[in-house]
Amino acid sequence: MIIAERASSRSFQQKLIASDLVVVGGGLAGACCAITAAREGIKVTLVQDRPVLGGNASSEVRLWVLGATSHMGNNNRWAREGGVIDEILVENMYRNPEGNAVIFDTVLLDKVTSEPNITLLLNTAVMEVQKSTDDTISGVKAFCSQNSVEYMLIAPLFCDASGDGVLGFLSGAAFRMGAESREELGEKFAPTKDYGELLGHSLYFYSKDTGKPVNFVAPSYALEDITSIPRYRKFNTKEFGCNLWWIEYGGRLDTVHETETIKWELWRVVYGVWNHIKNSGQFPEARNLTLEWVGTIPGKRESRRFEGDYMLRQQDIVEQREHKDAVAFGGWSIDLHPADGVFSEKPGCNQWHGKGIYQIPYRSYYSRNIKNLFFAGRIISVSHVAFGSARVMGTSAYGGQAVGMAAVLCKRLNVLPAALGDDKHMKTLQQMLMRSGQHIPGLTLADPEDLMRTATVSASSVASVNELPEEGLLKTLDPAVAQMLPVSAGSLPVFTVHAQTTTATSLEVELRICSKTGSYTPDVVLEQKTVALTPGRNCVKIAFDTVLASTQYVFITFRKNPAVQLHFTSRRVTGVLSVFNLVNEAVSNYGKQEPPEDIGIDAFEFWCPQRRPEGQNLAIKMSEPLKGFEAxxxxxxxxxxxxxxxxxxxDLNDKKPTLTLTWQTPKIIRNIVLKFDTDFDHPMESVLMGHPENVMPFCVRRYVLRDDEGRVVYEKTDNHQTMNVIRLATPMQTRQLTLEVEHPSANVPAAVFEVLCYEN
Known part of the structure; x- marks a missing residue:
């Protein structure tokens, strides 16, 4: 029994936690930042003001995670973010291909709580910042509403990944809110006052069929006249969850301090919509439906953006500008929304895509005036226009892990964030990131500690791709299709396909390439051919005169002709892909992007893959096998x-595919990293959308590692992850390391992207 004497006042229980890095905000950016830093050995305190992790991806909001892949609706091939966010999405795919938001919560919590170097504080809000100097944070105070504990968190380094930038705001970090003018940064897509300078919040609902009639009595605060929403006719009984992203409001208000006001308006809309669906008489199919879930906190898009030493802008995205300090990439469209949201007469979004992914510089991830403060997530140093692309969660998470690794390097070097801009330090940071699985466009990993640099590499076989075989799978040439093939410099092989038609017609064939390295937009037509077809089966041989100056992807393109059928195949090979001139209205892809003249955006066609189980490769033969699959x-x-x-x-005919690594002298090996193909083209939307498989078809499931005496040093029988980090219990000394793998299936040959070996 506790008997409390009467007191004039009391204080909350107080706890002091010291760490190397305090991360404020447990969305994907903060979580990936914390995990990355913790795995490199530094102590992290992760502070989240909600009961679960994930932010907009959590079960509280239920937005799917997306980044540069953009629902497979753009030309950014193999663009899913790598490293920790890839690990999370691949794991969620394995456990949760149905897209259950509650299960995604558990995946995130599992990843964070599995790290012994992370102290996780849920339901804990930062409320005060302490500073040792005007430009240096020394600690933050935070309060947990569930255990009535006041925390004092001290560290030499801090990261604000809170979405609204609470830590940056309280510390006095320079920030912006609203949109820059066209003149300030030369951004031609800068919005007008009429369009609005802020994106609003959204709130979703889920419905469920109960199998019996369900009545609905609207609450008093429900919107009475649903026709006041210009797009009210778009509501139906089939769309729910984040498919209703356009239920948006608040861009004319203060999206920080008026969030509760915005939430109530969104509740009015949601319950008004449901009242309309249930009680208007226009939706008899809703008779047995009930509301299963309505969001209680809105998903925020935009509030503060903090200033770093560089502000990413429209031109960086559209021109795919290169930065010496690149640590991440983006690729979502420049996606701005009218400030009036669901009450606007304008379309719900205004999306314009770039031709490829773009680099994001390190200088955008730390404060220009608070020396020990990093930023991650949607609050990084970007213009309002660039924010329209960089704000999405896949990109935010990718930046978060860059910050986590930067914090590790700052601790090792005993320097502050801006000091990593030094060329030598930046190269070290970039190498650390790539070693951990982070792809940085235009850069390659060259780790001096990697024992692979001195090994001789051989393989039991190498795929000789001179044919993607026919198997009776015919598809109408509607839409147009292109087979992407990796081709070495020099003359092209002769390509053979078989076309079938019931009438005399023609086949329009083009050889296309991309105008820019790092892009998969086939905007350069090198040759065009017209082939006459007769009724029946036609053997079509295509010989191009082009001589390529460098190794690259070519697009063997067949223009739309509904009178023609082409043969396709179930054979899938790493790095070989078919793309189609598709329409994907979800990301403003109508087959071709045709922007107004003066907004600084390129016009081009979209050539995108189809989702499995579709998206088969074109059945095609080549007079010489493709190269580029070597050990x-x-x-x-x-x-x-x-x-x-x-x-x-x-080679698919190799019954026991084996890689052999040999050294002239014995090597001591403790750590081995293997990187497999989990289809970086698949966006792996985390919630709502279902997926046809829980393991990617290219992924090696079973493998064995042996030493120079043939002893098994490690084996895996159920792999589904991209990156396998193997730490041997006892270091081995060997002259040879052999990796034996199994083909994922009869139609997909085994593939390995990377092998790294380390003494420690």
Whole structure:
């Protein structure tokens, strides 16, 4: 029994926690930041003011995680973010292909709580900042509403990943809110006052069929006249969850301090909509439906943006500008919304895509005036226009892990964030990131500690891709299709396809390439051919005169003709892909992007893959086999397809595919890193959308590692992850390391992107 004497006042229980890094905000950016830093050995305190992690991706909001892949609706091939966010999405795919938001909560919590170097504080809000000097944070005070504990968190380094930038705001960090003018940064897509300078919040609902009639009595605060919403006719009984992203409001208000006001308006809309669906008589199919869930906190898009030493802008995205201090990439469209949201007469979004992914510089991830403060998530140093692309969660998480690694390097070097801009330090940071699985466009891993640099690499076989075989799978040439093939410099092989038609017609064939390295927009037509077809089966041989100056992807393109059928195949090979001139209205892809003249955006066609189980490759023969699948690729420093597959791919007829690494003198090996193909082209939306498989079809499931005496040193029988980090209980000394793998299936040969070996 506790008997409390009467007191004039009391204080909350207080706890002091010291760490190397305090991360404020437990969305994907903060979580990935914390995990990255903790795995490198530094102590992290992760402070989250909600009961679960994930922010907008959590079960509280239920927005899917997306980044540069953009629902497979743009030309950014193999663009899913790597490292920790890839690990999370791949794990969620394995455990949760149905897209259950509650299960995604558990995946995130599992990843964070599995790290012994992370102290996680849920339901804990930062409320005060202490500073040792005007430009240096020494600690933050935070309060947990669930245990009535006041925390004092001290550290030499801090990261604000809170979404609204509470830590940056309280510390006095320079920030902006609203949109820059066209003149300030030369951004032609800068919005007008009429369009609005802030994106609003959204709130979703889920419905469920109970199998019996359900009545609904609207609450008093429900919007009475649903026709006051210009797009009210778009509401139906089939769309729910974040498919209703356009239920948006608040861009004319203060999106920080008036969030509760915005939430109530969104509740009015949601319950008004449901009242309309249930009681208007226009939706008889809603008779048995009930509201299963309505969001209680809105998903925020925009509030403060903090100033770093560089502000990313529209031109960086559209022109794919390169930065010496690149640590991450983006690729979502420049996606701005009218400030009036669901009450606007304008379309719910205004999306314009770039031709490829773009680099994000390190200088955008720390404060220009608070020396020990990093930023991660949607609050980084970007213009309002660039924010329209960089704000999405996949990109935010990717930046978060860059910050986590930067904090590790700052601790090792005993320097503050801005000091890493030094060329030598930046190269170290970039190498650390790539070693941990983070792809940085245009850069390659060259780790001096990697024992693979001195090994001789050989393989039991190498894929000889001279045919993607026919198997009776015919598809109408509507839409147009292109087969992406990695081709070496020099003359092209002769390509053969078989076309079938019931009438005399023609086949329009083009050879296309991309105008810019790092892009998969086939905007350069090198040759065009017209082939006459007769009724029946036609053998079409295509010989191009072009001589390529460099290794790259070519697009063997067949223009739309509904009178023609082409043969396709179930054979799938790492780095080989079919793309289609598709329409994907969800990301403003109507087959071709045709922007107004003066907004600084390129016009081009979209050529996108289809989701499995569709998206088969074109059945095609080549007079000479494709190159580019050699064993040497496993140490070229790139662990995904770029201008070539960058993987060792075994011959499908090889019954026991094996990689052998040999050294002239014995090596002591403790750590081995293997990187497999989990299809970086698949966006892996985390919630709502279902997926056809829980393990990617290219992924090696079973493998064995042996030493020079043939002893098994490690084996895995159920792999589904991209990156396997193997730390041997006892270091081994060997002259040879052998990796035996199994083909993922009868139609997909085994592939390995990268092997790294370390003494420690």
């Amino acid at each position: 040497e690729n496993i140490r070229n420093g790139i662990a995904r397809p770029t201008d070539k597959p960058n993987a060792w791919v075994a």
